[in-house]
Amino acid sequence: MPATPHTRAEAMGLLARARPERLAELAPDLPGHAMLRAPETGAVMVQGRQGGTGAPFNLGEMTVTRCAVRLDCGAIGHAWVQGRDKGHARRAAVLDALLQTDRAAELAATILAPLAADETARHASQAARAGATRVEFFTMVRGEDE
Amino acid sequence: MYVAVKGGEQAIDNAHAWLAESRRGDVAIPELSVAQIREQMALAVGRVMAEGSLYDADLAALAIKQARGDLIEAIFLIRAYRTTLPRFGASRPVDTGAMAAIRRISATYKDLPGGQVLGPTFDYTHRLLDFALAAEGEAPVAPQAAPVGPVPRVTGFLDREGLIEPEPACDDPPPDLTREPLDLPAGRALRLQSLARGDEGFLLGLAYSSQRGFGRTHPFVGELRIGEVMVEVEIPELGLCVAIGAITLTECETVNQFTGSKTQPAQFTRGYGLVMGQSERKAIAMSLVDRALRWQELGEEDSGAPVQDQEFVLMHADNIQATGFLEHIKLPHYVDFQSELELVRRLRASAAQEAAE
DSSP, X not given: OOOOSSOHHHHHHHHHHSOXXXXXXXXXXXXXXXXXXXXXXXXXEEEEEGGGTSSEEEEEEEEEEEEEEEETTSOEEXXXXXXXXXXXXXXXXXXXXXXXXXXXXXXXXXXXXXXXXXXXXXXXXXXXXXXXXXXXXXXXXXXXXX | OOOOOOOOHHHHHHHHHXXXXXXXXXXTSOOOOHHHHHHHSHHHHHHHHHHHTEEOHHHHHHHHHHTTTOHHHHHHHHXXXXXXXXXXXXXXXXXXXXXXXXXXXXXXXXXXXXXXBOOSOSTTOOOOXXXXXXXXXXXXXXXXOSOOOOOOOHHHHHXXXXXXXXXXXXXXXXXXXXXXXXXXXXXXXHHHHHHHTSOHHHHHHHHHHHHTTSSOOOEEEEEEEEEEEEEEEEETTTTEEEEEEEEEEEEEEEEEOOOOOSSSOOXXXXXXXXXXXXXXXXXXXXXXXXXXXXXXXXXXXXXXXXXXXXXXXXXXXXXXXXXXXXXXXXXXXXXXXXXXXXXXXXXXXXHHHHHHO
16 A cells, blocks of 8 residues: 555545545546445444543533445445435445555545645634634733832 | 313414514515624524534524514524434533633733733623714724634643643543433533523523522632633544534633542642533623532532532523423413412301301
8 A cells, every 4th residue: 555644544534524525526526336335324422531630520411423334345434424415424434445556645645635735724713713812912011129 | 180271272373473573573674684684693693503502603593583683582483493303312422622712811920921802892891882883884894814723722731730620631521411311410521511501591590609609609700711722523424534514612611629538639629611602601601600509519618608518509401491390380280270269258158267267
């Protein structure tokens, strides 16, 4: 398998966190594949930590859709994506499988790189808006130290 | 004695048809889309996700539309829906320290690393109705400046000096009140789960009562932060941990006085609140209630305040349980009432007879 800039876990994360419409735009055509597990929606219990750093507790669930496919060439792909979009889970699973083939480098450039750039841009824009609301304190000298 | 009662089917069907018509309101006014509710009623959506205990903004927005804006009814719809979902597993505990914070403030340190970041807050608004919103117009564009990166935890500063009780990590699987009925006394993990999905108004009232003197907590908001965290899940087929999504959380850490005991030197203690969505009122309230409920482990006095009584707090915090029991009394109780009616008549008759004798 050729090297790509992303580990499989990172690539699966980018595919899962992509907006479904964006992923469909970047990868409109999917190769032939068989369903190992048809897209299925369920819930994952999200855990937090007591005091942010301590023992875990159950915060609440979120919706997740998972899917597993086998390409005609035999490569197997898995996807777990947040939400209930079955088309998204299926597309992410097929792309995960394709990333295990000799098309990995090409797909890393045409799909994963734009997704990573989208995410970075979105985070940067939020962080910059937050930055504009950072308080700059002006301290008055009141003369008590004289 | 139960008497089978039938009938009312047509009336119920017609009532539901009228409900649907009323939900739509005046058809001359454009209909709300679920996406509009999701984007423009984001805090209501957050509350429905938090108390419905299911993070899915589209579902919460749909529930709000279906419930005509009655948030407890919407929460009920989400709770009912979530019971139909198979459970795929649990996430890794989210790392709120790595949160992409859009808001982060501390009431204990003015100048702290990362700074005071106000974010999209109602604070410092004048609470004057903005009639400009009643007219259509472009929303202003938020200014941008040097970005906020990951910000350190305020309690971390105190922790390094040993001034606050430690909160050591462990990976024991937590109990889950959606799988096992809530058993009292409940440990802190179970209490936090219950509070995280509890009614915001109930927690607000309890927290306020503790501030007014019914169970003393004397909290400072060490830190309040809001932002997205990654949700990492282990994919069992691959044994890989994947960040499959991101959710917005509000976290509040309070710092509370603790004078120490025979075995422990004086140090600060912690109260913790973590809520899905953007809801700092609830996160602050949760952290006060969490701290108040810890009186026993910290060797504090039981002042008999409601907020210190975990049965009182945990058994009444769930607005779906509460509304179910409360509202069931409007359903037919014809036979129960008939027996009480007969009893009252009999008592009155015998009283009248005694008076006559």
